[in-house]
Amino acid sequence: MQKKIKDISIVIHGAAGQGLKTIELFLAPLLLQHTGFYVFSTSEYMSRIRGGNNSVEIHVSTSPVLAFVERIDLLISMNRFNIDHLCDRITKNTTIIADHSLIAEKHSLIQIPLLDNVQNGNEKTIPNSIVIGIVLSLFAISPTHYIPEIKKYFSKATANQNQQSIEYGYQLTDKLCEEKKLTKYKLIATTAKQDHLISGAEAIAAGAISGGCNFVTAYPMSPGTSVFTHMAKAARDRPIIIEQVEDEISAANMALGAWYAGARAMITTAGGGFALMCETISLAGMIETPLVVLIGQRPGPATGLPTRTEQSDLNLVLYAGHGEFPRIILAPGTPQEAFQLTQKAFNLADKFQVPVFILADQFFLDSLYCTDVFDLTQKIETHIIKTDSCYQRYQLTEDGISPRGIPNYGDGIVCVDSDEHNETGYIAEDKKTRITMQNKRLKKLESIKKYAYAPTFIGSENFTFLVVCWGSNYGVVQETLQQLNTTSFAMLHFAQLYPLHPEAKKYLHQAHKIIMVENNSSGQFDSLLHREFNVRSDHLILQYDGSPFSVEGLTRQLQHISNEK
Amino acid sequence: MKNNIALTRYDKNKPDIAWCPGCGNFQILRAMKLALEELNISPQQAVVVSGIGQAAKTPQYFNVNMFNGLHGRALPVATGIKLANPELVVIAEGGDGDMYGEGGNHFLHAIRRNPNLTHIVHNNMVYGLTKGQASPTSQIGFKSPIQSVTDMPLNPIAIAIAQNASFVARSFSLNINQLKNLLKTAIQHEGYALIDVFQPCVVFNKVNTYQWFQEHTYDLPNDYNPYDREKAFQIAIDEHNLALGIIYKNHID
Ligand SMILES: Cc1ncc(C[n+]2csc(CCOP(=O)(O)OP(=O)(O)O)c2C)c(N)n1
Numbered sequence: 001m002q003k004k005i006k007d008i009s010i011v012i013h014g015a016a017g018q019g020l021k022t023i024e025l026f027l028a029p030l031l032l033q034h035t036g037f038y039v040f041s042t043s044e045y046m047s048r049i050r051g052g053n054n055s056v057e058i059h060v061s062t063s064p065v066l067a068f069v070e071r072i073d074l075l076i077s078m079n080r081f082n083i084d085h086l087c088d089r090i091t092k093n094t095t096i097i098a099d100h101s102l103i104a105e106k107h108s109l110i111q112i113p114l115l116d117n118v119q120n121g122n123e124k125t126i127p128n129s130i131v132i133g134i135v136l137s138l139f140a141i142s143p144t145h146y147i148p149e150i151k152k153y154f155s156k157a158t159a160n161q162n163q164q165s166i167e168y169g170y171q172l173t174d175k176l177c178e179e180k181k182l183t184k185y186k187l188i189a190t191t192a193k194q195d196h197l198i199s200g201a202e203a204i205a206a207g208a209i210s211g212g213c214n215f216v217t218a219y220p221m222s223p224g225t226s227v228f229t230h231m232a233k234a235a236r237d238r239p240i241i242i243e244q245v246e247d248e249i250s251a252a253n254m255a256l257g258a259w260y261a262g263a264r265a266m267i268t269t270a271g272g273g274f275a276l277m278c279e280t281i282s283l284a285g286m287i288e289t290p291l292v293v294l295i296g297q298r299p300g301p302a303t304g305l306p307t308r309t310e311q312s313d314l315n316l317v318l319y320a321g322h323g324e325f326p327r328i329i330l331a332p333g334t335p336q337e338a339f340q341l342t343q344k345a346f347n348l349a350d351k352f353q354v355p356v357f358i359l360a361d362q363f364f365l366d367s368l369y370c371t372d373v374f375d376l377t378q379k380i381e382t383h384i385i386k387t388d389s390c391y392q393r394y395q396l397t398e399d400g401i402s403p404r405g406i407p408n409y410g411d412g413i414v415c416v417d418s419d420e421h422n423e424t425g426y427i428a429e430d431k432k433t434r435i436t437m438q439n440k441r442l443k444k445l446e447s448i449k450k451y452a453y454a455p456t457f458i459g460s461e462n463f464t465f466l467v468v469c470w471g472s473n474y475g476v477v478q479e480t481l482q483q484l485n486t487t488s489f490a491m492l493h494f495a496q497l498y499p500l501h502p503e504a505k506k507y508l509h510q511a512h513k514i515i516m517v518e519n520n521s522s523g524q525f526d527s528l529l530h531r532e533f534n535v536r537s538d539h540l541i542l543q544y545d546g547s548p549f550s551v552e553g554l555t556r557q558l559q560h561i562s563n564e565k
Numbered sequence: 566m567k568n569n570i571a572l573t574r575y576d577k578n579k580p581d582i583a584w585c586p587g588c589g590n591f592q593i594l595r596a597m598k599l600a601l602e603e604l605n606i607s608p609q610q611a612v613v614v615s616g617i618g619q620a621a622k623t624p625q626y627f628n629v630n631m632f633n634g635l636h637g638r639a640l641p642v643a644t645g646i647k648l649a650n651p652e653l654v655v656i657a658e659g660g661d662g663d664m665y666g667e668g669g670n671h672f673l674h675a676i677r678r679n680p681n682l683t684h685i686v687h688n689n690m691v692y693g694l695t696k697g698q699a700s701p702t703s704q705i706g707f708k709s710p711i712q713s714v715t716d717m718p719l720n721p722i723a724i725a726i727a728q729n730a731s732f733v734a735r736s737f738s739l740n741i742n743q744l745k746n747l748l749k750t751a752i753q754h755e756g757y758a759l760i761d762v763f764q765p766c767v768v769f770n771k772v773n774t775y776q777w778f779q780e781h782t783y784d785l786p787n788d789y790n791p792y793d794r795e796k797a798f799q800i801a802i803d804e805h806n807l808a809l810g811i812i813y814k815n816h817i818d
């Protein structure tokens with residue numbers, strides 16, 4: 001028997017060290033390619049290497065999915081003792097597959113021997129592979145499809161044992177289905193139009209490569225490290241220099257040195273690491289040397305929740321560095337946007353000679369999204385000039401942008417100075433030079449504004465409520481509004497946070513009520529909108545428990561707001 | 566000091582120099598210009614990266630590519646420049662506070678990373694620019710408006726040899742010829758090269774004066790073997806007789 005479904009949320013639960021990531025990476029692409037469904041997957045894990053409670057949610061649907069849902073349709077637990085941390089999300093409609101009777105005391109479940117390392121032929125079973133087998137069986141994905149994948153995800157030494165465990169899980173599940181204890185899932189949709197699966201981190205790395213990034217420095221810190229890892233992988237067969245340095249201060253200075261000498265460098269970090277870079281960001285502003293920084297946000301202050309998500313470093317990035325100088329802040333909401341804007345970040349940094357920040361978060365970086373093929377029409381733009389013998393690095397121009405030379409390309413010499421400097425680049429302390437140079441640097445903001453990326457508006461023009469969001473909340477707001485299915489709600493998503501695109505004002509002024517959705521505790525973007533446009537949200541929906549918004553949670557909050565009159 | 570004789574294409578026309586008359590920095594500046602000229606390196610090809618301090622102002626006063634960055638951060642910047650364009654001749658330059666205090670972590674890790682660059686530290690055993698506070702190399706008993714030093718001074722030569730640095734030398738600014746030759750060897754050396762240069766600060770360090778350095782230093786003999794790490798370490802930890810010359814090299818060029 002097959003259950004006809006439109007949408008299913010599968011959650012796999014286990015401890016660190018049980019191979020949840022492998023399950024996710026193995027299953028998600030197979031489900032996408034062989035069921036015709038859209039797939040989205042997101043994981044939550046604790047900051048530990050062994051033990052604890054972690055889970056991955058694989059959301060399979062007939063329409064595009066980009067968000068976390070609370071609902072669990074199928075829960076498979078590899079935990080020996082309890083599934084307590086998922087209790088709130090379990091309902092009578094949740095099918096639970098688990099091993100141990102301790103869980104069975106509280107929930108009705110289908111028991112499958114996942115953990116006992118059953119003798120299976122001449123090998124013992126492996127729990128995560130049995131789980132893979134169970135899901136493959138439920139979606140009737142045939143061995144001809146999954147067998148070739150095994151060697152990609154498992155080591156040679158264990159591949160055989162993994163395969164046998166997958167088959168063991170598969171057959172057990174087939175049998176349970178025949179006995180009508182479990183039901184197979186059957187698609188009712190046509191095939192998914194987006195057939196690429198990619199993490200936010202990979203999309204950013206791909207954008208960086210397409211933006212001509214050839215130099216990456218970092219000191220490891222979650223969740224920024226995932227981008228660093230993808231860049232390091234890409235560097236194996238590309239001319240990209242990867243340097244893991246002694247600290248974030250070094251990372252920032254080395255990247256700045258690289259840009260000065262003609263490279264296109266990126267730093268990857270998280271809020272805490274970025275805090276250490278602030279003096280160097282100010283240096284980049286002063287010497288007008290480009291810089292691209294990827295910041296993966298996680299809950300702070302201090303070490304906070306190292307493996308969870310938050311959007312609380314906007315203010316840090318907005319105000320980072322002493323003194324006043326222009327900057328650009330981007331916060332992509334989809335993989336396509338992440339690719340395009342990261343690529344653009346390099347062009348903007350090069351053109352305007354300012355630091356450009358890509359503000360992502362753990363949820364976005366680590367989740368797997370379906371996406372269209374990336375748009376490759378945007379080109380690498382470089383703005384380096386060949387110098388002549390009278391070259392002056394800070395030559396005064398109409399728009400404040402001085403032609404940028406690099407050492408040993410032309411007859412000039414290139415002098416950059418963190419002290420206030422004259423046009424040649426040498427230290428100068430007189431008031432006139434100071435004012436001239438400060439005005440020159442600030443003037444660049446006017447040109448930068450002309451290149452701002454417009455916010456995305458989705459909804460009917462006759463909306464009443466404007467739901468405003470930025471960065472990774474694109475997906476959850478979009479899905480929630482689709483479910484609410486009413487013309488009174490529209491969404492405005494910002495993927496460029498600074499400087500803001502002037503068009504945004506139109507929507508903000510048109511809104512009867514503005515509802516701001518942010519993953520932080522103080523409404524940082526709301527404050528920025530107030531500062532820039534003098535508008536204030538009527539409602540703040542804030543979440544700062546370390547988890548992303550869920551579609552159900554946001555639906556409840558929006559319904560509550562629309563009901564109160 | 567004979568600092569204003571136009572010697573090379575590295576000379577700037579009438580630089581407005583902010584150093585005190587008699588400061589050892591003038592000699593270091595001159596030795597650098599001579600070394601680069603004698604190696605026939607063009608100002609376009611050379612980049613001097615400095616931090617902040619009196620020493621770090623050196624590249625302001627001659628005609629060369631300059632990255633005058635942040636206090637303590639010259640080494641990572643220089644490493645980035647060298648990695649991005651290995652054809653450049655890259656020199657990182659600054660004071661003892663700059664390089665051994667604020668930038669101490671970068672010093673340790675530059676040795677490990679071993680980029681092909683020259684690291685010049687003007688060691689005046691005091692913070693000059695901020696007017697006379699103790700530095701990491703100030704000696705016990707040194708008195709400043711802030712403190713009478715009780716902490717052990719940092720020994721950059723011993724640290725570098727302990728870390729098996731590629732090239733470790735020490736010089737005294739007054740001996741321009743020796744310094745120039747050491748600079749030339751260091752620039753030509755493949756890998757990270759440290760030159761710690763004793764540089765009298767005539768205003769804020771009344772202990773480690775020209776005379777004091779003359780009395781406490783000696784030149785390593787011509788037949789000294791810089792490849793013997795243990796011997797080099799012994800020399801490095803002798804705090805009374807301070808050796809000048811190439812103290813240690815971890816490979817033959
Ligand atoms: C981050 C930071 N901290 C402090 C300073 C102030 N400061 C400038 S130079 C300096 C010390 C200078 O001593 P040293 O590096 O030995 O150079 P010198 O002036 O003696 O040549 C200090 C503390 C600064 N510019 N930046």
Ligand code: SF4
Binds near residue numbers: 583
């Ligand atoms: S303060 Fe000392 S180090 Fe600075 S210029 Fe004067 S003498 Fe030289």
Ligand SMILES: [Mg+2]
Binds near residue numbers: 688691692693
């Ligand atoms: Mg000093």
